[in-house]
Amino acid sequence: MDSNNDEALDIIVTNVVATFRTRCHLNLRKIALEGTNVIYKPEVGKVLMKLRKPTITASIWSSGKIICTGATSEDEAKLGARRLARCLQKLGFKVRFSAFKVVNVLAVCSMPFAVHLVNFTNNNRPIASYEPELHPAATYRIKHLKATVQVFSTGSLTVTGPNVQNVATAVEHIYPLLYECQKPRK
Amino acid sequence: MSAAGLRCPGCGSSNIVDDDLYCQAQRVCVDCGSVVSEGSLADDPIGGSDVSYSRTTAVTKKPCLNLIKGLERVKEICRILRLSSEIEDLALTYFRQAYVHESFINVSLQRKELLAGCCVFVSCGQRDWPITLGTICCLLNADQTLVGGVYQEMMKVLNIQAPFINITDVIEAHIQEYKISAQHVPEELAEESEALTKRAVALVELAADSWIVTGRRLLPIMMAATYLAWQSLNPNKHRIRFPLSKFCQVAQVQKRTTATVRITELKQALCKLGRELPWIREAVTENNVVRLVEDILDHRHTLLARALKNHEKAKQDDCTQTDSSNPLTGEVAPSQLSESRDETANASSRVQPCPQNSRENPEGDVDDDHQGEDLEPNWGKRVLFAPPCVIHRKRRRVEQPVQNVTGDEEISDSEIDSYIRTPQEVRDFTLMQNMVSVSDSGKA
Numbered sequence: 001m002d003s004n005n006d007e008a009l010d011i012i013v014t015n016v017v018a019t020f021r022t023r024c025h026l027n028l029r030k031i032a033l034e035g036t037n038v039i040y041k042p043e044v045g046k047v048l049m050k051l052r053k054p055t056i057t058a059s060i061w062s063s064g065k066i067i068c069t070g071a072t073s074e075d076e077a078k079l080g081a082r083r084l085a086r087c088l089q090k091l092g093f094k095v096r097f098s099a100f101k102v103v104n105v106l107a108v109c110s111m112p113f114a115v116h117l118v119n120f121t122n123n124n125r126p127i128a129s130y131e132p133e134l135h136p137a138a139t140y141r142i143k144h145l146k147a148t149v150q151v152f153s154t155g156s157l158t159v160t161g162p163n164v165q166n167v168a169t170a171v172e173h174i175y176p177l178l179y180e181c182q183k184p185r186k
Numbered sequence: 187m188s189a190a191g192l193r194c195p196g197c198g199s200s201n202i203v204d205d206d207l208y209c210q211a212q213r214v215c216v217d218c219g220s221v222v223s224e225g226s227l228a229d230d231p232i233g234g235s236d237v238s239y240s241r242t243t244a245v246t247k248k249p250c251l252n253l254i255k256g257l258e259r260v261k262e263i264c265r266i267l268r269l270s271s272e273i274e275d276l277a278l279t280y281f282r283q284a285y286v287h288e289s290f291i292n293v294s295l296q297r298k299e300l301l302a303g304c305c306v307f308v309s310c311g312q313r314d315w316p317i318t319l320g321t322i323c324c325l326l327n328a329d330q331t332l333v334g335g336v337y338q339e340m341m342k343v344l345n346i347q348a349p350f351i352n353i354t355d356v357i358e359a360h361i362q363e364y365k366i367s368a369q370h371v372p373e374e375l376a377e378e379s380e381a382l383t384k385r386a387v388a389l390v391e392l393a394a395d396s397w398i399v400t401g402r403r404l405l406p407i408m409m410a411a412t413y414l415a416w417q418s419l420n421p422n423k424h425r426i427r428f429p430l431s432k433f434c435q436v437a438q439v440q441k442r443t444t445a446t447v448r449i450t451e452l453k454q455a456l457c458k459l460g461r462e463l464p465w466i467r468e469a470v471t472e473n474n475v476v477r478l479v480e481d482i483l484d485h486r487h488t489l490l491a492r493a494l495k496n497h498e499k500a501k502q503d504d505c506t507q508t509d510s511s512n513p514l515t516g517e518v519a520p521s522q523l524s525e526s527r528d529e530t531a532n533a534s535s536r537v538q539p540c541p542q543n544s545r546e547n548p549e550g551d552v553d554d555d556h557q558g559e560d561l562e563p564n565w566g567k568r569v570l571f572a573p574p575c576v577i578h579r580k581r582r583r584v585e586q587p588v589q590n591v592t593g594d595e596e597i598s599d600s601e602i603d604s605y606i607r608t609p610q611e612v613r614d615f616t617l618m619q620n621m622v623s624v625s626d627s628g629k630a
Contacts, residue, residue, distance in 0.1 A: 033612060033615065033616070034612055035605060036605055036606065049605075076591045076593070078594070079591055079592075079593050079594075082594075082597060083601065083602065087602050087605045087606065090599075090603070091606060125347065130350070131337070132401075133330075133404065134330070134334040134337075134338075135334075136400070153401055154401075154575065
């Protein structure tokens with residue numbers, strides 16, 4: 001992936017958030033009664049359902065909108081969402097699996113060097129911002145990719161973006177900028 | 187025309203007509219001429235004007251009261267912190283500029299007060315008089331996250347930059363707070379603030395080199411450095427046994443709980459350097475390192491170079507692959523420190539492929555459930571000084587990887603049935619819920 005270094009960077013996707021609609025009204029009480037692994041939150045008006053096989057937590061609203069979190073890849077998120085839709089179908093609702101969209105992907109990555117955050121921020125203002133008293137990481141927002149990268153001084157990165165491809169591109173984009181601000185690890 | 191149902195209070199007749207007096211609506215009795223009722227002369231909207239104060243022309247004639255109050259608050263804060271008039275003027279300018287911006291004109295009074303504090307903070311930073319954000323939070327008695335939010339908003343609005351605060355700049359001001367000079371405490375506990383500052387600054391620089399400062403809050407580190415500096419300036423038995431809580435009590439400062447952790451970390455770093463002292467025969471541990479602090483700090487750079495060299499040597503002895511072109515030769519003088527640091531860095535990066543091959547993963551760009559991560563060399567264990575978060579790396583929960591998931595696979599019925607209660611279970615559950623609610627209402 002990286003043409004400018006000889007070691008490949010491991011980008012580990014830790015969370016994928018996806019939404020879809022069932023195009024029908026859902027009776028939350030019924031789901032809470034007849035479903036296992038279900039937590040009903042009447043004060044918020046939603047039901048939390050946890051699946052086992054792809055470890056996914058879904059927030060189900062009565063309007064039929066469902067948000068799935070916890071998957072580790074886009075395909076896994078889709079599988080989990082479909083499984084959930086089947087489950088609701090079996091419970092008796094006229095579910096149609098539609099408008100599936102991956103909304104957010106969170107990934108972590110580790111640079112093989114430490115980063116001098118002050119230099120990095122000074123070189124990349126105003127795209128990068130660093131407030132050491134508020135948060136120990138420098139935030140770098142890549143507008144055209146709609147991705148946010150948080151750089152820690154140890155060289156660890158946290159990347160969030162709308163899909164896995166953007167996340168990978170964001171890491172590629174930021175690598176040279178970090179490379180020139182590296183701190184030799186004693 | 188007559189208004190039905192109305193009777194004149196004077197003569198009782200019902201012959202009442204609408205007869206406006208210019209713009210004022212009035213109802214008049216025809217027979218006796220008395221005014222039965224009248225409308226309002228002016229049409230002032232109920233509950234105040236529809237146009238908010240900030241959009242009226244009154245703004246130019248009479249300045250906003252809250253703006254005046256805010257400016258007073260800025261002056262107050264500057265006076266409490268005893269800042270120069272230059273900083274005060276700059277803060278007032280920033281406050282005026284930010285106040286009229288749309289992000290701050292219609293916000294709550296609390297946020298406007300936080301804005302005042304942030305303006306002072308930025309002005310101090312720009313005029314080379316650094317104070318910490320924690321100080322501002324204390325003064326405003328506000329949560330650091332709130333202050334941080336207002337601060338970032340303000341920086342965006344004003345489009346200015348503040349220089350980064352170096353801990354060595356702030357520590358002098360911090361030590362001023364400690365009432366530990368001869369006039370406040372008995373002779374055996376007293377220390378002059380200049381000596382204390384000098385020692386603490388050296389300790390803090392050492393901490394910065396050994397990854398103790400990066401990413402951490404400033405106050406606990408400064409407290410730890412001050413405490414250790416105080417102990418090491420006169421390392422007798424009494425002082426070494428003096429706990430941090432008592433020290434804070436004597437010096438009349440509030441103790442920070444994380445300072446104890448920082449003290450341990452600082453002592454560990456000092457031990458690593460203390461072991462390199464050539465005249466020490468016994469083992470250097472956290473208990474006896476305080477006596478050696480003065481020597482360690484005086485020869486800090488040499489000891490650091492030596493420690494790194496010895497660490498490299500020990501690593502190369504352990505490693506199966508020998509690196510023949512070892513750039514480190516002989517004694518390293520303090521003046522050649524930067525070169526030696528680069529050399530050790532190069533040596534360590536060359537040695538890096540030695541223990542593991544699992545990282546050479548050609549399709550390593552997006553690897554889900556990467557089990558090789560557990561075997562990945564923890565760079566914290568390979569170098570002498572590393573941040574504690576790397577040394578004690580959290581073990582990521584390694585799940586069974588779901589192989590070759592495409593998202594469009596068949597979902598079997600049995601899988602789905604495991605998520606649905608059987609009718610018997612549903613009946614049992616409802617029964618139990620009823621019983622629980624009955625017993626709850628019985629108790630209530």
